[in-house]
Amino acid sequence: xxxxxxxxxxxxxxxxxQRMAQADPVLVDxxxxxxxxxxxxxxxxxxxxAPMPWSAYTGGQRRAIIGAAQYEGLASSAQDADARIxxxxxxxxxxxxxGCVGSVTGVTSASMPVLVVEDRNSGTCGHCLVYExxxxxxxxxxxxxxxxxxxxxxxxxxxxxALGAAVRAIxxxxxxxxxxxxxxxxxxxxxxxxxxxxxxxxRMAVPLLTTPGSSDVALEVLRFLEKSELFFLHVGMASGxxxxxxxxxxxxxxxxxxxxxxxxxxxxxxxxxxxxxxRAPLPxxxxxxxxxxxxxxxxxxxxxxxxxxxxGLGGMAAAAAFSLQDYSGGTPAAMIATNEQMYTITETExxxxxxxxxxxxxxPLGIDVAKVVTTGVTPAIHMGAAHRDGGHIGAGLLRAPLExxxxxxxxxxxxxxx
Amino acid sequence: xxxxxxxxxxxxxxxxxQRMAQADPVLVDxxxxxxxxxxxxxxxxxxxxAPMPWSAYTGGQRRAIIGAAQYEGLASSAQDADARIxxxxxxxxxxxxxGCVGSVTGVTSASMPVLVVEDRNSGTCGHCLVYExxxxxxxxxxxxxxxxxxxxxxxxxxxxxALGAAVRAIxxxxxxxxxxxxxxxxxxxxxxxxxxxxxxxxRMAVPLLTTPGSSDVALEVLRFLEKSELFFLHVGMASGxxxxxxxxxxxxxxxxxxxxxxxxxxxxxxxxxxxxxxRAPLPxxxxxxxxxxxxxxxxxxxxxxxxxxxxGLGGMAAAAAFSLQDYSGGTPAAMIATNEQMYTITETExxxxxxxxxxxxxxPLGIDVAKVVTTGVTPAIHMGAAHRDGGHIGAGLLRAPLExxxxxxxxxxxxxxx
Numbered sequence: 001x002x003x004x005x006x007x008x009x010x011x012x013x014x015x016x017x018q019r020m021a022q023a024d025p026v027l028v029d030x031x032x033x034x035x036x037x038x039x040x041x042x043x044x045x046x047x048x049x050a051p052m053p054w055s056a057y058t059g060g061q062r063r064a065i066i067g068a069a070q071y072e073g074l075a076s077s078a079q080d081a082d083a084r085i086x087x088x089x090x091x092x093x094x095x096x097x098x099g100c101v102g103s104v105t106g107v108t109s110a111s112m113p114v115l116v117v118e119d120r121n122s123g124t125c126g127h128c129l130v131y132e133x134x135x136x137x138x139x140x141x142x143x144x145x146x147x148x149x150x151x152x153x154x155x156x157x158x159x160x161x162a163l164g165a166a167v168r169a170i171x172x173x174x175x176x177x178x179x180x181x182x183x184x185x186x187x188x189x190x191x192x193x194x195x196x197x198x199x200x201x202x203r204m205a206v207p208l209l210t211t212p213g214s215s216d217v218a219l220e221v222l223r224f225l226e227k228s229e230l231f232f233l234h235v236g237m238a239s240g241x242x243x244x245x246x247x248x249x250x251x252x253x254x255x256x257x258x259x260x261x262x263x264x265x266x267x268x269x270x271x272x273x274x275x276x277x278x279r280a281p282l283p284x285x286x287x288x289x290x291x292x293x294x295x296x297x298x299x300x301x302x303x304x305x306x307x308x309x310x311x312g313l314g315g316m317a318a319a320a321a322f323s324l325q326d327y328s329g330g331t332p333a334a335m336i337a338t339n340e341q342m343y344t345i346t347e348t349e350x351x352x353x354x355x356x357x358x359x360x361x362x363x364p365l366g367i368d369v370a371k372v373v374t375t376g377v378t379p380a381i382h383m384g385a386a387h388r389d390g391g392h393i394g395a396g397l398l399r400a401p402l403e404x405x406x407x408x409x410x411x412x413x414x415x416x417x418x
Numbered sequence: 419x420x421x422x423x424x425x426x427x428x429x430x431x432x433x434x435x436q437r438m439a440q441a442d443p444v445l446v447d448x449x450x451x452x453x454x455x456x457x458x459x460x461x462x463x464x465x466x467x468a469p470m471p472w473s474a475y476t477g478g479q480r481r482a483i484i485g486a487a488q489y490e491g492l493a494s495s496a497q498d499a500d501a502r503i504x505x506x507x508x509x510x511x512x513x514x515x516x517g518c519v520g521s522v523t524g525v526t527s528a529s530m531p532v533l534v535v536e537d538r539n540s541g542t543c544g545h546c547l548v549y550e551x552x553x554x555x556x557x558x559x560x561x562x563x564x565x566x567x568x569x570x571x572x573x574x575x576x577x578x579x580a581l582g583a584a585v586r587a588i589x590x591x592x593x594x595x596x597x598x599x600x601x602x603x604x605x606x607x608x609x610x611x612x613x614x615x616x617x618x619x620x621r622m623a624v625p626l627l628t629t630p631g632s633s634d635v636a637l638e639v640l641r642f643l644e645k646s647e648l649f650f651l652h653v654g655m656a657s658g659x660x661x662x663x664x665x666x667x668x669x670x671x672x673x674x675x676x677x678x679x680x681x682x683x684x685x686x687x688x689x690x691x692x693x694x695x696x697r698a699p700l701p702x703x704x705x706x707x708x709x710x711x712x713x714x715x716x717x718x719x720x721x722x723x724x725x726x727x728x729x730g731l732g733g734m735a736a737a738a739a740f741s742l743q744d745y746s747g748g749t750p751a752a753m754i755a756t757n758e759q760m761y762t763i764t765e766t767e768x769x770x771x772x773x774x775x776x777x778x779x780x781x782p783l784g785i786d787v788a789k790v791v792t793t794g795v796t797p798a799i800h801m802g803a804a805h806r807d808g809g810h811i812g813a814g815l816l817r818a819p820l821e822x823x824x825x826x827x828x829x830x831x832x833x834x835x836x
Contacts, residue, residue: 184741185613186603186774195603198616202644205623206637215633219624226620322774323602332775356604356740357750357775 016247016255016271017347017366020311023246024120025239026172030164032156034110036127037098041110043074044091048106048302049262050277051094054085060142060301060390061263064105065092067144071152072109096258097275100127101241101304103234104140104386112152113160117175117238119246126241130160131231133224136290136391142301143390154224162221166207173203175239179313180352182232183363188321189236190305190314191328191382191395196232201225233305240307247271247366254412255347256367259306259379259400263299266401270369270408272415278404287385287396288329299388306381312350312365315380315397316342320355320363328382328395338380338397339364345371345379369412372405434665434673434689435765435784438729441664442538443657444590448582450574452528454545455516459528461492462509466524466720467680468695469512472503478560478719478808479681482523483510485562489570490527514676515693518545519659519722521652522558522804530570531578535593535656537664544659548578549649551642554708554809560719561808572642580639584625591621593657597731598770600650601781606739607654608723608732609746609800609813614650619643651723658725665689665784672830673765674785677724677797677818681717684819688787688826690833696822705803705814706747717806724799730768730783733798733815734760738773738781746800746813756798756815757782763789763797787830790823 034040045068047061057065066081074090075081084090095102102108114127129140133151137143167173178199185195201222208218225231248257253271260267260277267277282300289297308314318324319339322332336357342364343349349362367379378400385394452458463486465479475483484499492508493499502508513520520526524547532545547558551569555561585591596617603613619640626636643649666675671689678685678695685695700718707715726732736742737757740750754775760782761767767780785797796818803812 184604184744194599195613195616198613198620201620201623202616205619206640206644209627209633209637209640215627219627222624222627226624325774325778326602332777356743359750360743 012250012252013255013347013366013368016250016253019246020243021348021351021365022121023243025117025175025242026120027115027167027175027235028118028172029116029167030113030130030160031116032110033108033112033114036114036116037100039098044093045069046093046095046098046100046102046108048095048102048304049260050265050267050279052262052264054092057263059263059299059388060386061105063142063144063390064107064139067139068107068109071149072111095304096260099125101237101307103237103305104384105142105302106304107139111156113156115235115238117242119242122246124242124245126238126245128234128238130155131228131234134228141386141390141392158217159221159224162208162213162217165213166204166211169211170207175235176352179236183317183320183353184356186321186323188314188317188324188382190308192321192324193232194229197229200232237305237307240311243311244307254368254370256310256369259310260304261300262302266404268404268408273408273411278407280401280403283399283401285383285385285396285398287394289385289394293393297387297393298385301386303383309379309381312353312363314382317355317363319357330397341377342380344375345377369405369408373409378402378405430668430670431673431765431784431786434668434671437664438661439766439769439783440539441661443535443593443660444538445533445585445593445653446536446590447534447586448531448548448578449534450528451526451530451532454532454534455518457516462511463487464511464513464516464518464520464526466513466520466722467678468683468685468697470680470682472510475681477681477717477806478804479523481560481562481808482525482557485557486525486527489567490529513722514678517543519655519725521655521723522802523560523720524722525557529574531574533653533656535660537660540664542660542663544656544663546652546656548573549646549652552646559804559808559810576635577639577642580626580631580635583631584622584629587629588625593653594770597654601735601738601771602774604739604741606732606735606742606800608726610739610742611650612647615647618650618653655723655725658729661729662725672786672788674728674787677728678722679718680720684822686822686826691826691829696825698819698821701817701819703801703803703814703816705812707803707812711811715805715811716803719804721801727797727799730771730781732800735773735781737775748815759795760798762793763795787823787826791827796820796823
């Protein structure tokens with residue numbers, strides 16, 4: 001370990017963390033994935049997590065991928081979709097390799113509208129699907145049926161285009177001021193986005209209403225936003241991707257640039273090792289479930305909203321969001337303790353994202369795999385909980401497994417001595 | 419003191435606190451003061467605080483009253499207004515005696531639009547002026563000039579009527595859910611209302627846009643709301659008056675039903691002594707001032723927003739609003755200590771207004787003058803700071819003086835043994 005710390009990583013880490021700290025994410029457009037995402041193809045379906053062979057997808061993530069194939073008209077049935085994917089006629093790829101991050105299953109196909117966020121400092125872009133709506137059952141949570149199809153069509157045909165037009169009309173919406181402010185209003189910007197969504201609503205209402213087009217559509221978008229408390233999560237995630245990717249090409253950096261889960265694995269990427277995934281089996285999720293559900297109902301089906309922790313939010317800002325007690329469980333004392341622990345594994349403190357309870361101390365920013373390994377403290381991650389048959393059934397706290405961090409340190413060490 | 423506690427007050431206090439806890443305030447209309455306020459007259463000007471002789475008003479409160487006389491066309495000049503008030507041709511009265519509460523100077527005249535809030539449980543109504551706008555200089559803060567006149571006209575002719583029509587169209591807007599939710603988003607609902615205003619915006623946008631009338635006007639109201647972070651304070655205050663007045667007629671109660679300040683005095687009312695004011699000289703305000711101002715600039719010019727503390731908010735919910743550090747000063751530790759102290763002088767805990775940091779403990783509700791006197795702990799009040807020449811220059815913490823509580827206890831004792 002010591003070798004890693006003394007071979008110039010600290011300068012690289014400082015660069016990586018500073019790039020993330022200085023990022024200026026701006027929502028510039030909402031466009032179909034095919035038009036927006038680098039390398040996207042009509043017969044490609046993106047999904048969360050470090051990629052696995054198709055046969056390894058057996059649960060909600062598989063259901064959502066097969067659903068998307070049908071939704072896009074790439075397959076006539078679930079069986080047909082399965083065969084075409086197995087044959088390589090439909091490509092299943094990782095969101096992170098196409099400038100994108102996905103919520104839960106993260107399934108993103110060509111016609112679905114994505115939020116386009118640009119870091120105005122570096123030009124780096126990040127993308128994420130537009131939030132699907134507040135229904136418990138959605139493709140994001142591994143459900144595919146007619147109601148889900150209708151939701152997706154509504155977002156594709158109404159919500160996405162109207163938001164895109166309004167955002168273009170105002171020349172982009174700066175997101176950092178919204179995120180900074182929402183942290184002062186009890187959001188962690190991962191499991192809780194009610195303040196950010198509310199501010200987003202306020203900033204976009206007049207642009208939506210004054211952009212040429214049907215005023216009925218503008219009203220429909222406002223009604224959709226009002227009932228979608230987690231809407232901003234996807235905006236924040238696209239912002240997170242644009243921010244974290246600024247640290248992706250810093251040679252020698254031991255700062256985490258992505259954390260993801262699939263149905264089976266937790267995985268991370270680190271600046272100094274580029275696009276290599278360091279993987280481990282999934283740790284348990286300590287979740288608080290909606291009424292009527294039990295821990296037996298839980299299943300993982302992917303997720304890349306961990307990009308929020310990667311940029312110093314979510315579990316890194318737990319002490320900003322005491323209201324999460326009601327939603328994802330835990331006590332204020334535990335949230336504070338967890339949050340303070342995160343300062344021991346991060347490179348710096350965010351200059352703008354601040355925690356009121358901690359006297360406006362900046363959030364812990366830049367997870368350093370070397371510090372994780374030295375301390376044995378792994379990132380605390382806020383995360384939604386999925387039902388094994390699909391559907392959103394709660395939220396909770398995930399503690400990253402140590403192994404991927406150990407493997408990353410070993411790989412950085414090998415690279416440094418090579 | 420002991421006598422007071424054993425002569426049946428505890429049952430009366432329980433009734434008083436329960437009425438406040440159960441109040442269901444609904445914004446039902448926005449109408450001119452003359453039409454809405456009981457006993458209002460065209461040549462009457464209401465102002466904050468326990469009433470004083472006209473000659474006692476010498477600062478910002480005097481300026482605002484004289485300004486309102488000119489605004490209403492009741493006087494042709496400041497000198498004329500002064501003479502007519504002195505002669506009794508223009509009446510200066512207390513807001514609280516006309517179903518109303520006023521922010522800072524609290525100056526409310528016949529044509530100004532007031533928010534009409536009805537407690538759906540009891541039918542009790544409370545009123546407060548519509549927020550004047552975000553300018554530092556306004557009548558509320560003791561300034562009268564052409565710009566202030568234009569602001570008042572804009573609120574009277576555009577904002578008030580449009581909001582009134584939209585609120586009537588939806589059959590009223592329930593406020594308790596908004597206030598409850600805002601507490602979970604870092605508002606204390608006195609010095610900080612940014613979350614409540616944001617939720618209010620979301621709830622009212624579609625009604626404003628779909629109520630028959632000019633869509634340009636609806637957009638104008640939305641723009642006004644977006645820049646007016648304290649807008650909801652006045653909505654909350656009207657709600658506070660409707661709530662606190664439910665405890666105004668509980669015989670034998672030692673629960674505070676109003677706290678007010680004028681230019682010269684702090685005063686309270688208590689349920690068991692009806693409309694008697696118990697007064698004392700003003701205590702100091704520990705304020706954090708906007709850049710460029712010093713404590714020498716400070717002056718009191720009235721205020722009845724203390725109705726928020728009366729119903730268990732503001733200083734009673736300090737630990738819900740750590741972001742106030744930036745605005746009104748203090749540390750999280752001090753906010754928590756102050757908040758916890760408030761439980762020692764209150765009758766109960768609010769069943770719906772809850773503080774996330776305290777594990778969703780209900781806010782301290784129902785200030786009991788007997789407990790205040792026994793403990794020597796007086797209410798902690800969040801309050802705006804005014805410049806002696808007029809204008810809003812900061813905010814801070816006011817500790818109520820003990821004397822009015824002592825006098826109230828003595829009066830309750832006299833009444834009990836009479």
